[in-house]
Amino acid sequence: MAIRSQLLKGILEGCILAIIARETVYGYELAVKLQNQGLDVSEGSIYPILLRLQKEKLIQGELRKSPSGPNRKYYRLTDAGQESLLTFRENWENVKKPVDQLLRGKEEI
Amino acid sequence: MQSLIAENNEKRKLLNKENKKIYEDMLMYVRLSYNKSETETEEVLMELLDHLLILQQEGRDASELFGDDPKQYANEIVGELPQMISKKLIMLFFMGVFYFLGVATFLNGLVSVIFHYGFGLLESSQTYYVGTISINTLLSLGIAFILVYAFIRYISWTCFKDVSKIFELLFTGIVFGALPFGTFLALFYFMPSFGPSITIEVYWLILIGICFYLLGSFFKRKA
Structure with missing residues (x-):
C-alpha cells in the first residue's frame, strides 16, 4: 500500500507540475484538468500535494481576484519547479518504455 | 488574515x-x-x-x-501544512502565561476586595510567602497548559464524531472543571509556607492583574 501510493503520489506531483507549467490555475480548475486528462484521482488529493509543492518552493500560490468575483489562489511554477519538472520528465521517459515492454510480456533476453 | x-x-x-x-x-x-x-x-x-x-x-x-x-x-x-515560525510560537506562549496570571490575580483581588469592603469579611491585606507563591504559580501554570492542551486534544477527538450531549457535559465538567479546580485548591491549601513573607493590600492585586494582562497583550501584538 505504502509503495503503491508513494508511486502514484510522485506521478501525480509530476502531472500537476506539468499542468501548472502550461498556465496558472486555481485548485478546482486543476482538479478538472486532471480529470479531463483521464486521471481518475479523488479531487481532494490535490490539496495536500499543492501544500507540499509550495513547501518545497516548486510552485507559488497567490491570492487574486478572479474574473467571477471571489479571491482565488492561483498557482504558478517557480524556477525550481521548472527544473523539477524537467527531472520528472527525464525519469518518466527512462522508465516508461521498459515498464511497458515488461508488462506486455515482450522482454528481450 | x-x-x-x-x-x-x-x-x-x-x-x-x-x-x-x-x-x-x-x-x-x-x-x-x-x-x-x-x-x-x-x-x-x-x-x-x-x-x-x-x-x-x-x-x-x-x-x-x-x-x-x-x-x-x-x-x-x-x-x-508548514510549521509556524518559532519566534511567533514563543510570543504566543508568553501571551498565554501572562493572560493566565493576569486573569487569576485580577479575580483573586476582585473577590477579596468585594468580600472585605462589601461584606466586612476577610482581611484588607494578604500575606504571601515568596517560596510558596513561586512554586504554586509554576505548578498552576503547568496545570493550565496541560489543561489547554488536553482540551484541544479533546475537541479534535470530537470532530467528525457524534458525541452525546450528556457525555460531553459530564466529561468536560469533571475533567476540565472539577478536577483542575480541586487541584488548584489543594495546591494552595496544602503547600507549606516558606521563604520571606510580603503583605500587601488586596486592591493591589487588581492592579497587578491588569499589568500582567497588558503584558500579555504586548506579547500578543508581537506575535
Whole structure:
C-alpha cells in the first residue's frame, strides 16, 4: 500500500507540475484538468500535494481576484519547479518504455 | 488574515446542512493544529470551502472532495501544512502565561476586595510567602497548559464524531472543571509556607492583574 501510493503520489506531483507549467490555475480548475486528462484521482488529493509543492518552493500560490468575483489562489511554477519538472520528465521517459515492454510480456533476453 | 477568516465565515453560510457539518468539523480540526502557519492554514481552508461550494452547486457529494474518511483527509492536510515560525510560537506562549496570571490575580483581588469592603469579611491585606507563591504559580501554570492542551486534544477527538450531549457535559465538567479546580485548591491549601513573607493590600492585586494582562497583550501584538 505504502509503495503503491508513494508511486502514484510522485506521478501525480509530476502531472500537476506539468499542468501548472502550461498556465496558472486555481485548485478546482486543476482538479478538472486532471480529470479531463483521464486521471481518475479523488479531487481532494490535490490539496495536500499543492501544500507540499509550495513547501518545497516548486510552485507559488497567490491570492487574486478572479474574473467571477471571489479571491482565488492561483498557482504558478517557480524556477525550481521548472527544473523539477524537467527531472520528472527525464525519469518518466527512462522508465516508461521498459515498464511497458515488461508488462506486455515482450522482454528481450 | 482577519479578512480571510471573515470571508470564510460569510461563505460558509452558503453551505447546505450536511456539507456545513462536515466542513466545520474539518475547519475546527485543521485550525486546532495550533503550531502551523496561520496564513497557509486559512488559505487552504478557503480553497477547500470554494471547492466544496462548487461541488454543492453541481449536486455532487462532499465525499468527492474529502474522500470516505474526512478525518484521515484532515490529517493529510495538517501533515503538509508548514510549521509556524518559532519566534511567533514563543510570543504566543508568553501571551498565554501572562493572560493566565493576569486573569487569576485580577479575580483573586476582585473577590477579596468585594468580600472585605462589601461584606466586612476577610482581611484588607494578604500575606504571601515568596517560596510558596513561586512554586504554586509554576505548578498552576503547568496545570493550565496541560489543561489547554488536553482540551484541544479533546475537541479534535470530537470532530467528525457524534458525541452525546450528556457525555460531553459530564466529561468536560469533571475533567476540565472539577478536577483542575480541586487541584488548584489543594495546591494552595496544602503547600507549606516558606521563604520571606510580603503583605500587601488586596486592591493591589487588581492592579497587578491588569499589568500582567497588558503584558500579555504586548506579547500578543508581537506575535
